[in-house]
Amino acid sequence: MSSHYAIPKTFAPAQRMWPGKTIDRSPAWCAVDLRDGNQALPNPMTPAQKWRYFELLTEIGFKEIEIGFPSASADDFQFCRDLIEKNAIPDDVVISVLTQAREHLIRRTFEALKGVKRAIVHVYIATSDLHMGFVFGKTAEQTKAIALESVALIRQLADAMPESRIGLEFSPEEFTDTNLDFAVDICDSVIDTWNPKAGEKVVINLPATVERHLPIHYADMIEGYMARQRRGDAAIISLHAHNDMGSAVAATEMALMAGAHRVEGTLFGHGERSGNVDLVTLALNMQYLGIETGLDFRRLEGIRAEIEELTDMPVSPRHPYAGELVFSAFSGSHQDAIHKGLDRREELAEHFGGWKLPYLHIDPADLGRSYERFIRINSQSGKGGIAHVLSTEYGVRLPRQLLVDLSRHVQTFADQQAREVSAKEVWEIFRGIYLKPEGALRLVNYWPRPRTDDPATIEGEVQVVHRDGEQRVFAVGNGPIAAFTHALRKLPGIPVFTLTEYEEDALGTSVDAEAIAYVRLENAAGEGFYGIGFGANIDQAAVRAIVSSLNRMIG
Helix, strand or coil, X not given: CCCCCCCCCCCCCCCCCHHHCCCCCCCEEEECHHHHHHHCCCCCCCHHHHHHHHHHHHHHCCCEEEEECXXXXXXXXXXXXXXXXXXXXXXXXEEEEEEECCHHHHXXXXXXCCCCCEEEEEEEEECCHHHHHHHCCCCHHHHHHHHHHHHHHHHHHHHCCCCCEXXXXXXXXXXXXXXXXXXXXXXXXXXXXXXXXXXXCEEEEEEECCCCCCHHHHHHHHHHHHHHCCCHHHEEEEEEEECCCCCHHHHHHHHHHCCCCEEEEEHHHCCCCCCECEHHHHHHHHHHCCCCCCCCCCCHHHHHHHHHHHHCCCCCCCCCCCCCCCCCECCHHHHHHHHHHHHCHHHHHHHHCCCCECCECCCHHHHCCCXXXXXXXXXXXCHHHHHHHHHHHHCCXXXXXXXXXXXXXXXXXXXXXXXXXXXXXXHHHHHHHHCCCCCCEEEEEEEEEECCCCCCCEEEEEEEEECCEEEEEEEEECCHHHHHHHHHCCCXXXXXXXXXXXEEEEECCCCCCEEEEEEEEEECCCCEEEEEEEXXXXXXXXXXXXXXXXXXXXX
16 A cells, blocks of 8 residues: 555645634634534434534534535425525524535526525636546536636526525535636636625636645645735635545644634544544634634534434544543543542643643533533543442442452453443442441441540440350440440450551531441451441441451451
C-alpha cells in the first residue's frame, strides 16, 4: 500500500498566514443531516422521523438546515412541501435544498419551494479534473458554461417568486481536488451571474468532497482562494469537509483559522463513507475555547439517544463528548486523580481561574452528564476508583487501609468475571466481606450506662449469642466502646484482640442519616481484621463493627 496511489497534487501557497491566527468567533452553522446524512443511512428515515429530526435541529439552535434533494425523490419533495404548507419552519430558520446544475432538476426544485418564506437553493457541479474529464466527459469551459446557465435560471425562477426570499449557494464539487485558479474563476463568475442585490451575499461552499489530503491542505486552499477571489464582498465562504482520512474536524478548524465563515456538517458525523464533519465535536471544541456557538448541547445524552433511534446508527462509546465511555476512567491512576480532583474542584477552579480537573477537559455537567458515572470499575481499577464509586453511590468514605484491603478483593472479582464491575457489585463485595453480624458471635443487645458514682465511667451490659447459647456479660470502661470490648473479652473462647483503628461517619447529610463505623482488630500474632457496622447512632454502629471484625478473626 504505497506508490501505486495517485496522490493529488497539494496546493503550496507562497506565504502561509493562517497558522498565526486563532478562531475567536463562531461560524454560521448549516446542518445537512436531512440530506447528506439521510442519503448515507442504510435505512433512510421515514417522513415522520425526518420531521422529528428537523424539530430537534431547531431545538439545538440551527438557523440553516438543508432538508433534502427535492428533485431526486418523491419523499424529499413531499417533505419540503409539508414543512412549507404546514408552516413548520420557524421564522428565524432558513431551509436549504440541493440540486444538480441541470434544468429539469432546478425547475422541479422550485416547484417544491412554492410558497416558502425564505430558502437557499444549493446548486453544485463537479469541477475536479477527475470528474470533468473521466466521469462527465466535459471540459472546464463546458463545465463553467453549464454552471452559469443554471445560476441564471435559478435567478429567473427566484425573481418569479417575489413573495419568497430565495438565496443562492454554489459548490464546486471536490474543491480540494480542483485547480484553484479554475475554482476561483467559476465561483466569481457565478456571483457575477447571480448579480447580488444590495446586502445580499452568495454562499460559496468549498467542499472537501473526498478527504484526500492532510488537514493543512484544506486551510491552505481556503486561504489561497480568499486571497485570489474578486467577489469577496459578495461571498460567504462555507466549508463542507468529509472524513475519509479521519481528519474532518481538524481540517475544518484549520480552514476556519484561514478565514472561512460558515460550516456544513452533521450531528455525530453521519454521512457518506466515513462521514461528514461532526458538528457536535466541532461546536463543543469551540465551546471549550470559550466561544459562544449559538448551539445548545446541554442535554447531549438525550440528543445522542434520539439520533441513534431516528437513524438506527449507533454513536461510538468513545465519541468525543457524547460517547458513553468518554468521561469514564478504568485505569487506577486516572481514577485516583479524578476522585481527588472532584473532591477539590472548587479549590481548583479558584486556583486556575476556571474548570480544570485531571483527565476531564470540560465539565460534563455542561452537557447534562453526571459526576457519578465518570469512574467505572474493572480489573485495571485501583483504590481511587473504588473510593469514588462508594462515595458517590453510597455515601461511604473508607479509611485508607480498609480501602487498600477492599481493592484487592474487588480486583480479584473483576479478574474472575473478566468484565466491568458495577457499583452495586462493589457495594455487595464490601458488605459481604466486612459486615459479619453473625458467626461465632451474634449481638442481641447492648446497654451502656454511666455509673451513678462516677458518670465518666460507663457500665456495659452485653447480651450475645455465643457457642450456641445466649450469654450476658458485664464490664466497665472509660466509654461505651471500651466497656463493650472489655465485656467481650470475658466470653470463653474469644481470642486475644486489640482495637487498633476506629473511624465513624454518617451515610448522608440529613439528621436521620444512618451511622457507619469502621474498626480494625489485631490478634495476638499481629494480624489485622477490618469490620464494619451500621446503626441508628454511632454507638450501635461501633459495637456492630467490632462484632463483625471478631467474627472475621475467629472465622
